[in-house]
Amino acid sequence: MGDAPNDQGRAGALRPAAPRPGPFFGWRVVGAAFIVAVFAWGVGFYGPSVFLHALHAERGWPVWLISAAITCHFLLSALIVARLPALHRRFGLVAVTRAGGIAAGLGALAWALAPVPWLLFPAALISGAGWAATSTAAINAMVAPWFERRRPAALSMAYNGASIGGVVFSPLWAMLIAGLGFAAAAAIIGAAMALCLWWLAGRYFQRTPEALGLRPDGEEAGAAGAAAKDGEEGRRSLAADNAAWRDRRFATLSIGFALGxxxxxxxxxxxxxxxxxAMGEAGAGAAMSLFTGCAVLGRLLLGAMLPAGADRRIAAALNFAVQIAGSLMLLASGGTSVPLLLAGCVFFGLGVGNLVSLPPLIAQTEFARADVARVVALVTAVNQAAFAFAPAVFGALRDLAGGNTTSMLAAALVQVAAAAVVLAARRTRA
Incomplete structure (x- = not known):
């Protein structure tokens, strides 16, 4: 009898320990979405500006015509993004992501091989479809099912791939085009994107939390259920797409971020x-790298510091305020004060990435869970349709004013309007 406890203790010591659960699979999905974003922005967002320079320098095609094709690239993408949730429902996230990777790669090659300027427009149709299937709304569709409470941090990490895409691909495009030519560079990068996204989609996006017996954020079933129930309180369903503009929440979210x-x-x-x-080409390049680094930092700070119950529209307004301060610093520099130029890059850069990650986070708190993907897709479509014309409008302001002063002031004023619109539909709190 007296030895029984010792025997039990020895038996317990010899019994193998229960296996420890592995890391939450959702974070692997975030890593995969990060890589998708690197390719998507590197090819579909930063790529066209490199294409413009290469085609104008090598073939002498008019800048206005190449710019018009780039605008078509973004406008067509906006049309497809609006239907992206429907495409995901019909064909699945894996198939759409794989098709997007192939389309983006083929589109870049079509830009490079176009023998006459008018063929840039069919190329823009292909590249625009690839951008639509792999950019903002697509990244949200990959990450959102895996996270509820920790979605700000998860989306911030995934969307940071967009900034890294600019850091990596802008010089990579330039180096490959200079060494191998535009066609070979497009073939190499396009093939790499198609193959990488094909593998990532099958490896990470085919699974769902429910299929693996997991809950959002990796929480216990009871805790997750309670959190989901609490999170749905106060949310209303979105009307049909054709009546969405009558919903004040949707209208202010779309218009505010489109302006921003x-x-x-x-x-x-x-x-x-x-x-x-003021800084020379080398200094300007270094300042642009600082600018991009601040975009990454701003996203990480938002994801880490945004409280779960915070009003995310106020966070958006504060983000606009930081960018307004940056715009005014650039304006005050007069184009000659290096300290003010650098400060403007830092402040403006801190808010750059958050204009992509904040709309999905606001939609998460204001719309029913079943409507979030549709809201994000529609908002993204409106945003892309708006910013497709921004370079041309700011270029016209610059030419009319004979300098950058008017365009910097316009940027600040438009951001003030954006903050006001976003705050116009703040949720009523107890």
Whole structure:
């Protein structure tokens, strides 16, 4: 009898320990979505500006005509993005992502092989379809099912691939085009994107939390169920797509961020030329790298510091305020003060990435769970349709004013309007 406890203790010591659960699979999905974003933005967002320079320098085609094809690239993408949730429901996330990778690669090759300028427009149809299937709304569709409470951090990490895509692919495109030619560069990068996304989609996007017996955020079933129930309180279903603009939440979310991205893309398109007179080309390039690094930092700070119950529209307004401060610093520099130019790059850059990640986070708190993907897709479509024209409008302002002063001031004013619109539909809180 007295030895029984010792025997039990020895038996317990010899009994193998229960296997420890592995890391939550959702974070692997985030890593895969990050790589998709690197390719998507590197080819579909930053790529066209490199295409413009290469085609104009090598073939002497008019800048306005190449720019018109780039606008078509983004406008067609906006049309497809609006239907992306329906495509995911019909064909599945894996098939659509794989098709997007192939389309983006073939589109880049079509841009490079176009023998006459008018063939850039069919090429833009292909590349635009690839961009639509792999960019903002697609990344949200990959990550959102796996996270509820920790979605701000998860989306921030995934969307940081967009900034890394600019850092990696802009010089990579330039190096490969200079060494191998435009066609070979497009073939190499396009094939790499298609193959990588094909594998990632099958390996990580074919699974769902339910199929693996998991809950969002890796929480216990009871805790997840309670969190889901609490999260649905106060949310209303979105009306049909054709009546969405009557919903004040949707209208203010779409218009506010469309204005913000219009100002952001328009300013970025001319930022390098603003920096060159005071800093030289090498200094301007370094400042643009600092700018991109701040975009990554801003996303990480938002994902880490945004409280679960915070009003995300206020967070968006504060983000606009930071960018307004950056715009005013650039304006105050007069194009000659290096400290003010660098400060403007830092402040404006801190808010750049969050204009992509904040709309899905606001939609998460204001719309029924079943409607979030549709809301994000529609908002993304509106945003892309708006910012497609931003470089041309800011270029016209610059030419009319004979300098960057008017465009910097316009960026600040448009962002003030964006903040006001976003705050117009704040949720009523107890």
């Amino acid at each position: 991205l219009f100002a952001q893309i328009g300013l970025i398109a001319h930022l390098f030329s603003l920096l060159v007179p």
